[in-house]
Amino acid sequence: MDTSAMFWNASIQELKKGYVEENDFFTCLLCGKRIEKGIIYPVEDKLYDAERYTQAHIKQEHVSVFDYIMKMDKKLTGLTEHQNKLLRLFYEGKNNKEIQAEMGIGSISTIRNHRFVLKEKERQAKMFLAVMELLNERDAHAPVVVPPHKQARMVDSRYNVTEEEQEKVIQKFMPEGVLLTFPPKEKQRLIIMREMAKKFKAGQVYSEKETNEILFAIFNDYVKIRRYLIEYGFLNRKPDGSEYWVNE
Template sequence: MTIERFWTASVEELKQGFIYEKASGHYTCLLCQERFEEGVIYPIDGTLYEAKKAIVFHVNRAHGSMFEHLLAMGKKYTGLSEHQKELLRYFKQGLSDKEIVAELNGGSTSTIRNHRFKFKEKEKQAKVFLAIMGLLKDEKNVGDDEFIDIHSGATMVDERYAITVMERDKVLETYFQNGRLKTFPSKEKRKIIVLQYILNRFEPDKIYTEKEVNQILSSIYEDFATIRRYLIEYGFMDRNKDGSQYWIKN
């Protein structure tokens, strides 16, 4: 799924916006799942591109700056305030401390220098933390106490999302039989587990009509309207204003 590829990507892959899957020989966009097969030549706007150059062109044209895309992610993912994001945009533009003060219509150059210093310290801490977590993963296999991934569209991340592999498997065994949902749970954590499992019935890069969504959901649970509503409410799926189109929320 989209979220799995995104969160398991390396820092360099997140910066470039795509990954290379050696087993299949595909370059895959982390934002929309568009794929380009190695060895195939792609004609784009009258120019022929090899797969790697084609995916770079695609990311730039379809999604713009990865810097802006990552910066636009919520605070729960970036840990950044709106003011910090604004400063980072100015730093990206190469503005001097004095120029940034002028853009902000206030403050001082010493304050901007202090922000630069804090960002550098934050970068160092992030590197050390990534190394620690990398070593932790190297030394243990994914077990029953490992947490499952949180979907990127989650509206509010709290203790409801602290779900282990064991909890997920137990809930799915309890609530599903022969691929159908026996009853929709009332507890929030169980709802999330069930909804995330149901989401696997949908393709990440496909647009669905409401009728198609209803057909898929009715094959799982008779009260498909309730499931559809919660998929939207919990940020698993999104739809346009008139409800004629649905898609997995990246």
Template sequence: MSLSEKFWNASIDELKQGYVYEERDRNGFYVCLVCGKAFEKGVIYKENDTYYEAEKFTTLHIDHVHGSMFNWLLGLDKKLTGLTDLQKGLLRAFRQSLSDGEAAKALEIGSTSTVRNHRFTLREKAKQAKLFLAVMELVEEKPEVSSPFVSVPRSASMVDERFAITEEENAEILKAYFKEGVDGPISEFPKKQKRKAAILRQLIKRFEIGREYTEKEVNAILSEVYPDYVTLRRYLIDYGLLEREDDGSVYCVKI
């Protein structure tokens, strides 16, 4: 099964609920992470004789079409979840609030102590996953002192050789992601750092040096580029291109 980049960019809470909210052309949509179907905010949807607002209808769509997100996620390949069939069976039993004895009997795996050991192992696995996510987020953020954009104007070359991009590479990246030209939207926000760097350096050009922006103004500019403008805003700050007051009241180009 091929999962979308939208799926992989979703937060834990969004994965649990099965959908994300995004803005397109000034309209809001609730988008199913499983199939990509979108439901417009403000539109009333009908099922049988009942009417639902968009977000509620999105949850019904996920339950009726894909089953619960718990079962759908658990049904993914082991390569994606890292879970064995036995572990999946145990998790289903735990979700049903079965006791260790009932789970052992239902899964035919022997004693309650065996189930208890598996329960402990799964909890440890969850702790490890939580720590790993924290570490990976820190890797993505990178310490400010090593940012390739710290204290350099947007026209300067990047300092960190890991992010060095030739003019030819930069042009190819922009052409690949700005399919309607550099003044238009991007087709997606890549994971690779070089590509992010090229896109962000282009985006900062949409802001005037010396001008102060409110968060709403920043969001308005970035929402024309990509639905997930919050991610773009965060990376512009993380990469030292955009800076803001601690209370988020003022944003400006970092020079």
């Protein structure tokens, strides 16, 4: 299971922690890093077991799960920019007066109302999750939809892709792992870009030359592929294009 699928399939408690426990590993839901059990890991002047080391990794590399989620696209979180900023300030422990001054909100009562609205949103989310879990237990005809990658920049109908559709597109355009022709439709391109992104390892930085070589082995117009991988949010790069890496 790739990192995005693992992230979206995680329970609320696993998301809060930022990692899942497997037989021999703890896996970070934010970047896919796997920490092997049964090993003692040194961190500065301390020694950690696998789980404590995973927690230290999240703090060091991602700051916190809260910070990571707040940086995700608003179409994935369902939060407006205003709500996002309010939640950040609440999380930082700011009181209503401090928030009023920082955001330029008219009155303390306005902030109290925002808190009430967010609590309403929380209650509604709980009811929706309960309804969806009950539905999933009964709906035998629901297709298995491929979850969007966590750094998706424009979540729209292109992301409405079932596992069956994905497999058909890959078999049509990349039957042997090499792209035969560039897909004409946006949804097909998204599927192919997701498949191509698997050629890059999370956490590894690639030079422009290395990136081009990997893509050229798949399709001759590697510049176009590179552009689409960045546009869809699968890859990131330095402003000067000297280094590339997988978006986590």
